[in-house]
Amino acid sequence: MPTIVHFDVPADDLERAKEFYSGLFGWNFEHPPGMEDYYLIETTGLDGEEGVRGGMGHRGSPEQRMAGYIGVPSVDEYAEKVTDAGGKILNRMPVPGWGYLAICLDTENNIFGLWEENSDAK
Structure with a gap:
């Protein structure tokens, strides 16, 4: 059954958003090779297992919001x-x-x- 496999977080200030989400939820952020303006996000579920992965980059437009991706x-x-x-x-x-x-x-x-x-x- 298709399920959410990725989410994207648009941000106006990447460092501020990184600090917010890492402090709030303990998410880990890494730059993928060659993508300095984008972070990959690692999450952990309440059971300690690996959670859904995400990404964060600069907001493309004022209307852009967080979005889920279905595998x-x-x-x-x-x-x-x-x-x-x-x-x-x-x-x-x-x-x-x-x-x-x-x-x-x-x-x-x-x-x-x-x-x-x-x-x-x-």
Whole structure:
């Protein structure tokens, strides 16, 4: 069953947001290689097990909010399901070496993402 596999936190001040979330929830932040304006976030569940991973980068627009990403076997297949259900695909792109991403809008104007892991993505 598809489930949330990633979340993104947009921030106006990355260091301030990093301090807030690490202090509040104990989240760990790391820069991935070559991405100095983006952090990967590691979380831990209440049971001590690894939690959902996330990312944090600069806010793209004043309207941008925190968004969840749903892991699916095929972005193409689920993008079609989104439109069939009345939603919209706002953007679709490869993330080279990692997978495929689609940014979607549901019927209530909420943004969410679809994520397909694929190390062959180009």
